[in-house]
Amino acid sequence: MSEEFNLDNKIEEAADTLETTESIAADISGSESSSDELRMVTYVKPKSHPIRDFMRSSWSDKLFVIFNTIFMVLFVVITLYPVLNTLAVSFNDGTDAVRGGIHLIPRVWSLKNYVTVLTKQGMITGAWITVARTLLGTFLALAANSILAFIISRKRFLFRSSLSLFWVITMYVNGGLVPTMLLFKYLHLTNSFWVYVIPGMVSAFNVMVIRTYMEGIPDSLEESAQLDGAGYMTIFFKIISPLCLPVYATVALFVAVYQWNSWFDAMLYNRLRDEYTTLQYELMKLLSSVMQTSGSATNMNTTSASSATVTPTTVRSAATIATMLPIICIYPFLQRYFVTGLTIGGVKE
Amino acid sequence: MGADENLTEETENVESTEAGKRALSKTGQPVEDIDNLSRKEIRKRAKKNNRAEDVKVRLSKAELKRQATLLILSAIFVVYGIIFYYVPLLGWIMAFQNFKLKTGFFHSKFVWFAKFIRLFEDEEFLRVIRNTLGMGILNLVTTFVMAIVFAILLNEVRNKYCKKIVQTISYLPHFLSWIIVCGLLHDALSSTGIVNEVLIKLGIIDNYISFFSFPAYFWPIVAFANVWKETGWNAIIYLAAITSIDPSLYEAAAMDGAGRWQKIKHITLPGIRPTIMILLVMNIGNVLNAGFEVQYLLGNGLVQGVSRTIDIYVLNWGISEGDYSLGTAAGIFKSAVAIILILIANWVAKKSGEEHLF
Secondary structure (H helix, E strand, C coil): CCCCCCCCHHHHHHCCCHHHHHHHHHHHHCCHHHHHHHCCCCCCCCCCCHHHHHHHCCHHHHHHHHHHHHHHHHHHHHHHHHHHHHHHHHCECHHHHCCCCCCCCCCCECCHHHHHHHHCHHHHHHHHHHHHHHHHHHHHHHHHHHHHHHHHHCCCCCCHHHHHHHHHHHHHCCCCHHHHHHHHHHCCCCCCHHHCCCCCCCCHHHHHHHHHHHHCCCHHHHHHHHHCCCCHHHHHHHHHHHHCHHHHHHHHHHHHHHHHHCCHHHHHHCCCCHHHCCHHHHHHHHHHHHHHHHHCHHHHHHHHHHCCCCCHHHHHHHHHHHHHHHHHHHHHHHHHHHHHHHHHHCCCC | CHHHHHHHHHHHHCCCHHHHHHHHHHCCCCCCCHHHCCHHHHHHHHHHHHHHCCCCCCCCHHHHHHCHHHHHHHHHHHHHHHHHHHHHHHHHHHHHEECCCCCHHHHCEECCCHHHHHHHHCHHHHHHHHHHHHHHHHHHHHHHHHHHHHHHHHHCCCCHHHHHHHHHHHHHHHHCCHHHHHHHHHHHHCCCCHHHHHHHHCCCCCCCCCHHHCHHHHHHHHHHHHHHHHHHHHHHHHHHHHHCCCHHHHHHHHHCCCCHHHHHHHHHHHHHHHHHHHHHHHHHCCHHHHCCHHHHHHCCHHHHHHHCCHHHHHHHHHHHCCCHHHHHHHHHHHHHHHHHHHHHHHHHHHHCCCCCCC
């Protein structure tokens, strides 16, 4: 309340003592007649002063601030704790970790887990394939989506609305798992690297995001370039694309995260080919091996005692941290872009 | 010659985004930062653009020649789209056949609706539908409510740095794969995990609960996983909607003596109502899609009855067991229900005067 008001000087001075603050707060939140007087006070841009503001606010606002603070703290703790816990376990000795009770700091330090992860053949291959599919997949998707968006956003294009409809339909209807898998089989995409990058290249959603952005660019730019004899390719590369860099970044981020995190395609199409495994698929194998052992929870001790200093749990923790690290390092700096993309993406026809 | 010079000058100017914007302002067009436009404004503008485009371009030889580049490129995209999006739809024919890989599409025997009948006589399939719908609706409601609550509360945080930090942290889980999320969840809920530890310390339970062995816990666990992963991400769009609410409304309410609860109830919530409605309509079609990865990764023999969804059924029968026709039929059923749901949601929204898709 007091943020919006700057009460006159007398009140300002008096407000420093808690008692009067409360009485003022009571006044403000009190009956209509008393707030009538306060309405006369001139509006001045409030100076932020968190603690005094808080003391002066009405009891319900105080309650709100307290509740909100607790909520936010809980939210942050619940979000971060599992990740930090995994980090601690990943640096802990395997047999020791079985006892449980590790929270944020490892009890018996060990680097063995990371050594095991980084020397595991599947993880190394998986890392290369994941990096390759992320880079190539993002590049191809960005090229395809931006060109298609460019075509659909040209106002003079003859088949504009039909081409647009052709792609919008794909957002709502798809063939499903079985026909898609058979198609990939017929196209010889299964048991190959290309199944990761070719099928998902064009995504109608991303096309619509880029298109909406391109439609915000004034036509006069294109027209004047055309008058100067520029072809569509020149317009795309030299005029439209430089203006669309923010939305390109957004889409690139979406695709890159998708590529980095996918595992299902590796499991479904390349199960038999270890040379095309991905990081997430390797992680999934580790997860299921952990779940099988903990299915008989009490037997953990006997199984892990025989295998020196690493256990499936600690190795999996190390692999989890190694896999999430690149994304965690990058995403905080790209916030601006995905916020833009989502706000535009919310606008569909 | 002069024209060419102009062109190079122009293109140099648009090298970078900033320079490009300057070039725009030179032409006298008002330059707006599209990042800061509200959804409604973008929509309005898109509509206006569409109307302006109604200046019909006649289909003529000259025009075709002029647009040759666009036409060739769009033909490539159409071919790609047909192969990867429309050919699988043709594959739906399989659902009406007794499809065998050996005989292929053209020589497999047609059985018409036999596969569908088998599907609905299968008790497991009915259970799978129940699970998919149940978890889908539970997830939809919980993630929706949490995202809105989080957005509103975060917006009320006055300290700019706290707000930024909390928001950055809130995005984190979205970028983790489901594999990682399920692993974290598995650790947290294990016998030595944090959840059991806290519950025992608080004296709520005496001995640890193995959460993954009881069917009753499975749906809430899946819902929690979704909330944990997507709350911050889903809140982005609501936060954007809240920032586009006219600040003078809040000032006026403050003048009238409204507290923060009242401002939320009477200004913020009504302000983001259109956004909520359109997202609701969009997501209702996804209710059936909300069930694969978590259920597949966390499900086990003990909770099978409540954990298996349509997608897992398709994977099991269609891929592992090799009954392609049955898998396709289940897939068709899912697609059909999704489309019906989205149409109904849209129709209801339209009837009640809310924001809608089509």
